[in-house]
Amino acid sequence: MTAQLNPRGDVAVLVPAAGAGVRLGPGRPKALRLLAGEPLLVHAVRRLAAAPSVHTIVVAAPAAEVLAVRELLAPVAPVIVVPGGAERQASVAAALAAVPAGPQIVLVHDAARALTPPELVESVAAAVRAGRAAVIPVLPVVDTIKEVGAEEVVLGTVDRSALRAVQTPQGFRRAVLTAAHAAAGDPLTDDAGLVEKQGVEVSCVPGSEYALKITRPFDLALAEHLLAAGG
Ligand SMILES: Nc1ccn([C@@H]2O[C@H](COP(=O)(O)OP(=O)(O)OP(=O)(O)O)[C@@H](O)[C@H]2O)c(=O)n1
Numbered sequence: 005m006t007a008q009l010n011p012r013g014d015v016a017v018l019v020p021a022a023g024a025g026v027r028l029g030p031g032r033p034k035a036l037r038l039l040a041g042e043p044l045l046v047h048a049v050r051r052l053a054a055a056p057s058v059h060t061i062v063v064a065a066p067a068a069e070v071l072a073v074r075e076l077l078a079p080v081a082p083v084i085v086v087p088g089g090a091e092r093q094a095s096v097a098a099a100l101a102a103v104p105a106g107p108q109i110v111l112v113h114d115a116a117r118a119l120t121p122p123e124l125v126e127s128v129a130a131a132v133r134a135g136r137a138a139v140i141p142v143l144p145v146v147d148t149i150k151e152v153g154a155e156e157v158v159l160g161t162v163d164r165s166a167l168r169a170v171q172t173p174q175g176f177r178r179a180v181l182t183a184a185h186a187a188a189g190d191p192l193t194d195d196a197g198l199v200e201k202q203g204v205e206v207s208c209v210p211g212s213e214y215a216l217k218i219t220r221p222f223d224l225a226l227a228e229h230l231l232a233a234g235g
């Protein structure tokens with residue numbers, strides 16, 4: 005089967021899905037844990053495949069699960085599956101290396117953000133298409149933020165008006181992401197961070213509450229409720 009979704013699309017999406025999910029507690033690799041009876045990765049890929057601009061999806065799976073993930077996703081969407089690495093950055097680099105010629109916009113999207121709506125994929129891609137080199141979806145920080153020092157003593161209150169919580173998908177011109185990964189040093193947790201280190205401007209677009217990252221057990225419970233409510 006071809007691993008292409010929409011042949012007229014201009015977007016490749018890399019899906020790092022090789023993490024253990026330590027913060028979620030003991031169990032299978034996080035992307036394979038169940039949400040409403042289906043693995044997180046299935047929810048994530050289904051939503052990506054519903055975005056009309058998406059030409060190709062490349063999943064970086066836990067190395068021991070590559071064949072199982074290919075079988076799991078075959079009925080969901082045509083995808084390329086590669087082994088991920090020990091760090092998220094290595095997983096993204098492995099997926100990036102597997103993108104076929106063609107798409108000039110590359111998005112990187114956490115499998116752990118399983119309920120991300122296709123509309124967010126399209127809005128990030130549209131901002132790159134419109135000329136931005138690098139685009140991240142963000143939400144305002146809603147809590148008061150304190151800087152805390154030794155023995156949990158408050159040092160001060162941070163001005164949160166300039167702070168944003170960052171989500172995925174993060175979108176890039178293909179050449180920009182390729183150059184950033186080629187130059188990468190110590191692993192960072194997000195691709196926009198790599199691009200920033202190259203001096204490339206990163207722009208923000210509004211994120212989505214549904215793009216929450218399932219990190220801790222509470223997040224999984226919240227996602228179950230959102231799905232049950234039609235999310
Ligand atoms: N070596 C790694 C580590 C993480 N990821 C992926 O990167 C995304 C964001 O990572 P996070 O949600 O922080 O997942 P984990 O690293 O699995 O979480 P934890 O730190 O709790 O183990 C996830 O989809 C995860 O599968 C990956 O592909 N390869």
Ligand SMILES: C[C@](O)(CO)[C@H](O)COP(=O)(O)O
Pocket residue numbers: 092114170171172193194195217219
């Ligand atoms: C890209 C990212 O989702 C940014 O929020 C990143 O993977 C977050 O990882 P973290 O280890 O939970 O900060």
